[in-house]
Amino acid sequence: MIAGLLLALAASVAPVTAPSGTTPPPGAGDWKPAQVYSITVGTSHLADLTHTLGKPRQNTENPNLIMKGRTFYQYDVTWPVKGELWAFVEMPDKVVTELLLKSRGARMSDMVKAFGTDYSIERYRIHECEGGHKGMTLCQESRGPTMVFEYRSKGVVVFPEAKGTAGDVYFVAERLDLLNCDCGEGKLK
Numbered sequence: 071m072i073a074g075l076l077l078a079l080a081a082s083v084a085p086v087t088a089p090s091g092t093t094p095p096p097g098a099g100d101w102k103p104a105q106v107y108s109i110t111v112g113t114s115h116l117a118d119l120t121h122t123l124g125k126p127r128q129n130t131e132n133p134n135l136i137m138k139g140r141t142f143y144q145y146d147v148t149w150p151v152k153g154e155l156w157a158f159v160e161m162p163d164k165v166v167t168e169l170l171l172k173s174r175g176a177r178m179s180d181m182v183k184a185f186g187t188d189y190s191i192e193r194y195r196i197h198e199c200e201g202g203h204k205g206m207t208l209c210q211e212s213r214g215p216t217m218v219f220e221y222r223s224k225g226v227v228v229f230p231e232a233k234g235t236a237g238d239v240y241f242v243a244e245r246l247d248l249l250n251c252d253c254g255e256g257k258l259k
């Protein structure tokens with residue numbers, strides 16, 4: 071499920087009213103930028119990424135593959151767990167705006183070892199978007215079926231999966247856009 075969310079990421083355009091029974095997302099002010107591999111998300115540049123991680127395994131520098139002004143660079147990594155690290159780089163300034171770790175067989179206990187216990191567990195519900203470029207968004211709800219571990223002081227968001235495994239791990243400079251209950255120029259269904 072989370073793998074399909076990668077393409078749903080997009081820059082916020084205009085906020086929409088959250089559906090009844092949802093909690094508006096907390097302000098972006100309580101998030102600190104992630105610092106990973108000597109990269110500070112939101113301020114480091116492509117040159118810093120290349121210097122630290124070397125040549126990417128693949129990238130989308132082809133103009134036909136650039137999505138919403140961002141290019142993607144993929145690296146194989148072993149920290150905090152073995153997996154693929156996807157760097158999202160905003161053009162033309164070449165700023166690293168987000169890192170996505172697609173872990174391979176990692177456990178949630180590995181995430182706690184790497185990032186500590188200073189997290190909050192938040193619950194969300196997927197809402198489809200009508201119109202615009204976003205297909206869906208997640209809205210915070212106290213009884214929502216999607217659980218998310220948020221390390222706000224570290225700029226880390228972890229999506230757990232079944233049986234204690236870790237799914238996607240995002241390193242962000244501010245609240246993950248996907249969790250904003252925002253359909254951009256579209257509206258919630």
